[in-house]
Amino acid sequence: METLVALRGLTVDFDVGHRVIRALHGVDITVGKGEAVGLVGESGSGKSVTWLAALGLLGPRARVRGSVTLAGQELLGAPARALEAVRGRRIAMIFQDPASALNPVHRIGRQIGEALGLHRGLDGGAARAEARRLLDRVGIADAARRLTDYPHQLSGGMNQRVMIAMALAGEPDMLVADEPTTALDATIQAQILDLLRELRRDGGMSMVLISHDLGVVAENSDRICVMYAGRIVEEAPTAELFAAPRHPYTSGLLAALPDLDGPRRRLVAIPGTVPEPAHLPPGCAFAPRCPVVLPVCATAVPPLESAGPGHRAACVRVRRAVAA
């Protein structure tokens, strides 16, 4: 598969005044053309930071290093103009809390129209007609009337649909959906995921679906990256990851999933929490919570190593298994 976006050795440091905190420790992710990649991990593991960093959206206090390429073009350190041409046009992003992700003082139509003007040169009536079509496309009934509504007049699920319509306005090559359903209740969550799946199937768009819920990601990704404390700890095709997880953290996430038919719930099975970036243990960051920890785990960070075709994991047990 042709690579669309590649993150290589992505490192993010936050300058928090008195010291510098490293949130990402060299993250590698590639997304192929038309591919759907899931990025999963508990809250605080660095999923959002990864993609905000890739798009240059972290602000001046973040220092981003490594490499981010889009179809071969380097984005890190690219001039503001070049990044603006990528955002929304090549790579669009939607966020967790749709109610606060839309500007409260502007009408829906204006917010979508802005993207249409920016990326497709549409304005006036043409922009309005296209905005209407987009709202129709994302399943908003009575689209014409909704254009003149403000975000507070819509429900959370509707606002997320508006966000998706806005993301589609630039006809992007890739959509990054950062916990798009976390703030929504279960039925709406399923509807939004259906919509994303449908859009991807119709448009051939690549997608990165970020979630703390492995269940959400499972049904919507070809491949899954598992993230923990600012590192990718395992990466595999979705079926393979479920069938043969190699990292104890992934196993923990899987064990926390309810039965296939049961209701989804939050990941609770792994005791403890993700360590703060400022207080990482030496060695493997998961070691303090790991049920199968070895003495060697506290001494060095295990590298991400091959554990089969298209499968990589960062655990000392992987190498032992390969060597054995």
Place this chain on the structure above:
Amino acid sequence: MLRYLSTRLVRALLTICFVVTFAFVILRLSGDPALLILSPDAPPEAIEAFRKSWGLDRPVWEQYVRYFGAIAEGNLGRSMRDGRPALDLVLERVPATLALTIPALILKLVIGIPAGIYAALHRNKLADRMTMLFSVAGFTVPSFVLGLVLVLIFSVNLGWLPSGGQDSWIHGILPVITLGTAGAAVLARFTRSAMLEVLGQPYIRTASAKGLAWHRVVVDHALPNAAIPTVTIVGFMVGSLVAGAVVVESVFSWPGVGRLLVVAVANRDLAVVQTILLFVAATMVCANLTVDMLYGWIDPRLRTRRVAGAG
């Protein structure tokens, strides 16, 4: 909207009644206008006659009822000092005060708001720290101190500007700067924190993620939201156009409403004090109503409350 306005109006009326009563109580209990205006050495008959003619010999509650009744009829009374209608005295002074406070308000707006925005956009950089330093200095130094310092520098030492009086617009420069500085400082701080609050909101990130250039994110998405809290403080400033210059008028011997108020209070000249307070209350009320209406215009959440069905 109508119901909203009428409750506002009732509240405004109650406020005014309260102010009127408060002024009466304070002024009546704290000194005798007869002694203050005629001087204590005046012949007792003269003082007696003065009291009689102004009704000061009657019981306090009766004075209050008469005074309140007169105000309710729109009669603001006469000055005990020279017998002229209080309204005329006050109206005469309003233009002089506005000649200071309106330019000062403009100064506050054109310096305070851009400075606050600039500081927020360059948070923690040198420009931000300098702005905030000046801002803290600007509103911790009392205006009479600032006024006197400016007089010392520009009138006494350099001899560039007059230290008092109202002969030409040049005389207004120092008082306007004195008035404007503190307000600009307050406004800069306020605008800065409003902007910082807004810049941290998720919709700002959405606007950037959409591909908008940063200046358009600021102008189209941040400023309209930051305007909402800023309007409050500007409204307050507009509300104090009439009464906001008491100290500065005294420092610069500017014959405005503020100085009239000082003299009238000193003489316990109730009708004049009363009229000024009514003016002040009325401007405040008008400013507040305007702010409320502006809110509705800027912030659609206050205009319409309707949540569509889920989905």
